[in-house]
Amino acid sequence: MRELIALDxxxxxxxxxxxxxxxxxxxxxxxxxxxxxxLVGPSGCGKSTLLRIVAGLRPATVGTxxxxxxxxxxxxxxxxxxxxxxxLLKWRSILQNVLLPAELAGKNPASLRGRAEQLLDMAGxxxxxxxxxxxxxxGMQQRxxxxxxLLLDPxxxxxxxxxxxxxxxxxxxxxxxxxxxxxERDLGREARKTVLFVTHSIAEAVFLSxxxxxxxPRPGRIAADLRIGLPRPRTVEVRASEAFGKLNLAxxxxxxxxxxxxxSA
Amino acid sequence: MTNLxxxxxxxxxTLGLFALLLASWQxxxxxxxxxxxxxxxxxxxxxxxxxxxxxWAQHLWTxxxxxxxxxxxxxxxxxxxxxxxxxxxxLANALVPFLVxxxxxxxxxxxxxxxxxxxxxxxxxxxxxxxxxxxPVVINTAVGLSQVEADMLDLGxxxxxxxxxxxxKIRIPNALPYILSALKITATAAVVGAIVGEFVASQxxxxxxxxxxxxxxxxxxxxASLIWISVVGLVLYGAVVLAAQLWAPWAEGVD
Numbered sequence: 001m002r003e004l005i006a007l008d009x010x011x012x013x014x015x016x017x018x019x020x021x022x023x024x025x026x027x028x029x030x031x032x033x034x035x036x037x038x039l040v041g042p043s044g045c046g047k048s049t050l051l052r053i054v055a056g057l058r059p060a061t062v063g064t065x066x067x068x069x070x071x072x073x074x075x076x077x078x079x080x081x082x083x084x085x086x087x088l089l090k091w092r093s094i095l096q097n098v099l100l101p102a103e104l105a106g107k108n109p110a111s112l113r114g115r116a117e118q119l120l121d122m123a124g125x126x127x128x129x130x131x132x133x134x135x136x137x138x139g140m141q142q143r144x145x146x147x148x149x150l151l152l153d154p155x156x157x158x159x160x161x162x163x164x165x166x167x168x169x170x171x172x173x174x175x176x177x178x179x180x181x182x183x184e185r186d187l188g189r190e191a192r193k194t195v196l197f198v199t200h201s202i203a204e205a206v207f208l209s210x211x212x213x214x215x216x217p218r219p220g221r222i223a224a225d226l227r228i229g230l231p232r233p234r235t236v237e238v239r240a241s242e243a244f245g246k247l248n249l250a251x252x253x254x255x256x257x258x259x260x261x262x263x264s265a
Numbered sequence: 266m267t268n269l270x271x272x273x274x275x276x277x278x279t280l281g282l283f284a285l286l287l288a289s290w291q292x293x294x295x296x297x298x299x300x301x302x303x304x305x306x307x308x309x310x311x312x313x314x315x316x317x318x319x320x321w322a323q324h325l326w327t328x329x330x331x332x333x334x335x336x337x338x339x340x341x342x343x344x345x346x347x348x349x350x351x352x353x354x355x356l357a358n359a360l361v362p363f364l365v366x367x368x369x370x371x372x373x374x375x376x377x378x379x380x381x382x383x384x385x386x387x388x389x390x391x392x393x394x395x396x397x398x399x400x401p402v403v404i405n406t407a408v409g410l411s412q413v414e415a416d417m418l419d420l421g422x423x424x425x426x427x428x429x430x431x432x433x434k435i436r437i438p439n440a441l442p443y444i445l446s447a448l449k450i451t452a453t454a455a456v457v458g459a460i461v462g463e464f465v466a467s468q469x470x471x472x473x474x475x476x477x478x479x480x481x482x483x484x485x486x487x488x489a490s491l492i493w494i495s496v497v498g499l500v501l502y503g504a505v506v507l508a509a510q511l512w513a514p515w516a517e518g519v520d
Contacts, residue, residue: 057422075423076423077425079423083419087416089417089435104420104421104426104430105426132515134515
């Protein structure tokens with residue numbers, strides 16, 4: 001499998017109030033093209049920082065970061081980012097918000113209008129293009145943020161707890177929606193985007209991912225890297241399966257350092 | 266009609282209080298025997314307001330022109346300085362302490378110097394209004410330009426957007442409600458500055474009218490002039506509020 005992201009012994013230090021603090025240490029990780037990988041870990045384990053290092057938004061102190069075969073030394077333009085908050089511009093319509101990356105990247109937004117409308121349709125926001133963000137619910141705003149991330153059709157999606165601020169019901173809906181938009185049903189592995197997904201929720205990580213990377217805090221290290229062999233497309237029923245439960249438990253054990261059964265799925 | 270009824274319901278206490286004050290003022294003067302040169306009755310103020318002895322149109326125009334000039338100057342310079350501060354840390358370090366110093370000066374005390382430097386005229390009065398009103402614009406512009414979510418700025422950086430584009434598309438629209446909020450203060454300050462300027466040195470304007478009534482004890486004209494001043498002030502303030510609703514409707518509750 002061709003890898004899209006390669007991290008080799010990546011470490012990150014920052015200056016704290018009382019001397020240097022290690023945020024990340026010895027992170028070696030490869031993510032294949034078209035793979036859906038989740039990072040789970042407790043608060044302060046550096047998973048969001050890791051996401052920003054991959055995007056080229058923060059420099060790694062040591063180690064090398066490669067995205068699509070190129071060493072990352074500055075922001076990677078070919079990436080879609082989704083954050084915990086929708087971060088939409090309050091004064092722009094939903095459609096104009098979705099078109100923002102085109103303007104920022106120096107492309108002609110008029111030529112991408114059709115694609116933006118198509119993305120909004122796909123995300124269930126047909127007819128909401130001229131609304132202002134505050135007229136939409138939190139879940140709908142986050143869908144618009146996803147459309148914005150997809151506008152320039154980047155091969156890589158970096159998602160930082162994108163559903164963290166939503167209620168549990170909306171959250172589960174959005175997970176299914178994300179898989180649909182990702183092309184779980186209608187696209188082959190090669191055509192799918194590579195996703196690096198940060199979350200606090202073990203169940204969410206298992207439901208969505210091909211692999212779940214468990215991180216431990218201070219400094220952030222990789223504690224476990226589990227392959228999720230659940231069949232795709234994932235359905236609501238998957239959540240009730242025994243394999244799903246076992247994987248949840250295995251990740252919980254890896255997070256808490258408990259010794260348990262190895263996953264069999 | 267329903268709109269009118271709604272407005273009536275909302276504002277009858279205001280109108281009621283206003284009418285009550287006017288009535289007690291009139292009664293105090295006519296029945297209480299207060300002399301006209303101390304406190305003129307509302308009726309005589311009303312008469313003075315329209316009386317041809319004072320060329321109101323000319324004074325009103327002079328003062329309005331000064332106030333608008335002061336407002337535009339304060340807004341323009343204020344926004345420019347705010348952008349400079351938010352654009353470059355070097356400029357911020359150079360400008361901020363200096364501006365804070367200027368702001369702590371009692372600006373009214375500088376008015377006599379303006380007379381020495383620039384003589385009589387409209388411009389020094391404009392400058393006084395601008396000097397009193399520009400500081401909140403600088404601060405609010407700089408704050409509004411920097412109060413942008415870190416994630417939004419990351420989004421700009423991911424696409425390697427140039428700094429000017431981040432300003433044009435994200436920071437400046439973000440600052441707009443902050444700027445409009447400061448301009449409400451500037452609208453009031455511009456009026457104060459123009460009148461202070463006229464007090465110190467002028468041959469025209471509503472502030473000049475008030476100064477001349479001191480020697481003639483013509484208090485009803487002074488009151489009438491005050492009313493004209495507040496009319497100009499209210500119209501300008503109302504225009505800024507309207508502009509804020511029109512240009513930054515997303516920002517309800519910024520101030």
